[in-house]
Amino acid sequence: GAVVSQHPSWVICKSGTSVKIECRSLDFQATTMFWYRQFPKQSLMLMATSNEGSKATYEQGVEKDKFLINHASLTLSTLTVTSAHPEDSSFYICSARDEGINYGYTFGSGTRLTVV
Amino acid sequence: GQNIDQPTEMTATEGAIVQINCTYQTSGFNGLFWYQQHAGEAPTFLSYNVLDGLEEKGRFSSFLSRSKGYSYLLLKELQMKDSASYLCAVRDYAGNMLTFGGGTRLMVKP
Numbered sequence: 001g002a003v004v005s006q007h008p009s010w011v012i013c014k015s016g017t018s019v020k021i022e023c024r025s026l027d028f029q030a031t032t033m034f035w036y037r038q039f040p041k042q043s044l045m046l047m048a049t050s051n052e053g054s055k056a057t058y059e060q061g062v063e064k065d066k067f068l069i070n071h072a073s074l075t076l077s078t079l080t081v082t083s084a085h086p087e088d089s090s091f092y093i094c095s096a097r098d099e100g101i102n103y104g105y106t107f108g109s110g111t112r113l114t115v116v
Numbered sequence: 117g118q119n120i121d122q123p124t125e126m127t128a129t130e131g132a133i134v135q136i137n138c139t140y141q142t143s144g145f146n147g148l149f150w151y152q153q154h155a156g157e158a159p160t161f162l163s164y165n166v167l168d169g170l171e172e173k174g175r176f177s178s179f180l181s182r183s184k185g186y187s188y189l190l191l192k193e194l195q196m197k198d199s200a201s202y203l204c205a206v207r208d209y210a211g212n213m214l215t216f217g218g219g220t221r222l223m224v225k226p
Contacts, residue, residue: 044159046214097212
């Protein structure tokens with residue numbers, strides 16, 4: 001079956017530093033990947049849609065200069081949280097788009113980011 | 117835009133049946149998904165409905181009525197491990213983006 005690997009699974013960083021989260025599709029090619037953020041006891045909120053070889057499309061209210069997304073290949077998308085602040089502490093989840101597997105969406109295992 | 121509503125919390129007894137409802141008002145529709153999510157983990161796929169009717173898969177069933185903008189997830193023979201959040205998500209007309217409801221936290225008690 002389809003597998004999406006997300007790394008790291010958890011990270012603690014200091015305020016003002018940057019953190020990179022990787023999302024890889026291991027056994028299929030993903031033209032489109034999605035990045036979500038989830039705060040405690042809340043649902044997944046779409047941050048941006050990442051398309052291979054082009055600029056990401058950000059949802060309203062998401063700062064594209066703060067959350068840098070790169071989708072340089074068909075198997076890898078990265079999310080970099082720049083100048084992290086404590087309010088950026090959250091659970092970040094990626095999802096890869098591939099029709100025919102789970103009806104088109106396979107999720108990574110998530111990254112717990114804590115900014116201190 | 118998309119507006120997807122689910123109850124915030126539900127409690128049920130082990131061995132019983134529980135129905136989790138989801139209503140949606142969306143600018144486009146191309147399928148509805150149900151996911152299960154345990155705390156600190158990624159969502160796992162449960163079911164997908166694009167046509168009206170009931171889809172059954174073991175202890176889990178999902179129903180869709182497109183004219184009413186309504187779906188439910190039915191869980192039978194509840195087990196303690198079913199305690200989790202259940203997320204309803206609607207795919208847009210272009211068939212690309214998923215929008216999630218707020219999720220329903222289900223607690224199964226002995």
